[in-house]
Amino acid sequence: MLWVAAHLPQLGLEIFQRRHPHGVQQPMVLAQDGQVRLVDEWARSAGVAIGASLATALSIAPRLIYFECDPAAEIERLRILATMAHRFTPTVSVAPPAALLLEVAGSLNLFEGLGPLLGGLHRAVQRLGHDAALAAAHTPAAALALAEAGLAAPLSDFPDQAELTQRACEALAGAPIACTEIEDRSIERLADMGLFEVGSLIRLPRHELGKRFGPGLVETLDKLTGAIPDPRASEPLRERFHSSVHLLESVSSKPILRLPMRRLAVELEAWLTARQLGACALRWFFKPLSGRSASRSTVLPVRFAQPRRRSNSLLEISGLALDRIDLPAEVMSLSLVADAVEPIAEAGSTHRDLLGEALSSPQCGAPLMSKEQPASRWAVSVCSMEGPLADQAPMDFVDRVTARLTGESVRFTHGRGVRVLRQVDDHRPECATALAPAALPKITQPPLARPLESAFPQPMWLLESPRPVNPERYRILSGPERIETGWWESPNGLARSTAKPLEGAASRDYFVASDSGGARCWLFRSRALGCENTEQWFLHGYFA
């Protein structure tokens, strides 16, 4: 067993810093029962010390901001960090008040050693806005004590159990007793006896220690050294992502909102990475200052044509959509929910083929694929196997335009939006073209030319609804071609939009005609069911 503990010394303050809409330039302290418990850089340089009374601190630094300690929020935050840490191992547990525990023996090969794994964990925690001290040991209690004391044992990248136990015990000997899980009353009594370090405590005879301090102390010491097992409840991986920030002060401008939005997007990225997923649909909620219009938050849905993970691209596209909507005058809290997620392949170092050879992850963009560079064709096909992370340019474009054009609504309504054409196998011209959500374009090698199904020419332009015209102004060139109009379908069927002016018409006779300006038009004469003598001519397209 190889346990890694991540101790977050400033956690209590950091959860308040996260809630600040913009970077704090003032001294901040965390207070508990009128006493200063944590200080930030600014407060420390102003001379505020841990343990001072709040009144003293305020007199030293009048601009001081202080927050009351919130243990429930700290544990909630640790849970979120644990979700992120699932990227490194499936066994993650929360160790209150301010630490995470990871059992990483099984992950060393994947991350190529303990050193790179610790480095990755440190960066990941830092990216979420926290300082961390890491330490590895053979028991969870020892790892926690070492991390809190800041005494990481020097270990090789693939330590065996003997090396691990020996190094951890050596480091532990110098750790202060206050860093262990021994209860405070015992620590005080031990200090009175002149015992400050774990090493001197371990050397004492256990039986007599037990008699004097009770069985609790002996048990804690045994867990520390690994003499008895120390099971930890591991934190489950969350199925849904939901995170919110309650701002410390209200925000009334969109640019300032970008910073808290970035924090949420980074958390989402960490969650998606841990689960190897990409987000397809997000919802942002902007809740106004509580008051009369309280509880009605503005919702900003963002949809992606393909799953995305990187916080930068999530933010960029959300930002384009954000510009299109009106926010409450004063935003007090915002939250982010991932509604739809899809698995995406991981690009990068973990990609290996069956024989263990690292697959290259080509940085190919679509522009490579022109005729001038035939060699890149192959790279493209590798790319499409790699999954969507590798080749983003075409879908980035679609998502950006969708976000800008549709804003709140993601449907192709009011004639606004982005769609791809699809050919539908239907003899009726108005049903032969469908509009579909965009999917990644691919090179299809065989020539695509496909003769028309119909024996008659079809125009490239089609009017969305046929326009009534006077046939005398056109010169008929060829025709007629008869097309049944789909009277067998319900009025709510496919032909809904175009069937309107032609109710009752059973078939149409199409003609190619030319108008006075030389344009080649596609006209039809509709013959109503039953009454043959009422004819109406319509213009339905242009041979452009």
Added chain:
Amino acid sequence: MTSNLQQLLSSAELWRARDLPGHARYEQSAGLPTGFDQLDRLLPGQGWPRAALSEILCDSAGIGELGLVAPGLARLSREQARWITWINPPFMPHAPALAAAGIDVNKVLLIRTGAADSNGQDALWVLEQALESGACSAVLAWLDELRLRIPDLRRMHLRAQQGRAWAVLFRPGLESRNPSAAELRLRIRAADLSSEGGPRRLLLSILKRRGGWGVDDLPLELEAGDELEALLRLWRCQRSLQLAPERHVADAEGATSQPLGCLQLLNGRAVR
């Protein structure tokens, strides 16, 4: 001094004579074949500019404006896995006809900015994104002429070079009076209004091109023409033959060789 010269030479506004036909290095800037030999011979790079802004000026829809660009689009859709983006087209593109012209409709991206885009800025933004992102091999755009300014055109031209996209703006014929930053400007009109049938023609004038003067009223045959009735009769005959393959083979060398030839002609025109 040298750096000034370098700056000047790297400027996008300046083009050099070695990019023209006849120069040894000319092949490098080969254009996108238009599908019309007559036109290819007149254009620098023997085709549409692959990374530049082109303008097609025409007064009414349906005179062959899409037929002119369709062979180029078909080639791009075969060669590249990038979008062919249509921004605010006046009508709905008809997928079967595009497919028959050889264009892969799955790469055709239709973008409409709709009535909410009252000042045309969204359409311009979309066009700029389309060109700049490098996600599109070709962009066809119909913009709001009232709001279109010359600096916008210049910007679009630069973006098209940046994203290596063939940008085509369709504009009304009146715009031929106004200057434009486009690299190639064509004006098309319908030809032979009087004659019945015959191959379909349009008259093409080159208003602006690199390395040459304009060309007036070049007649261009768009498609296998207009004896549609005759061709269609032959085509129907061909289709009935396809239903009975044995007879088709037997007859192909003999009596019905004529319809086959015509059909190939028709297909060839459409596919090229």
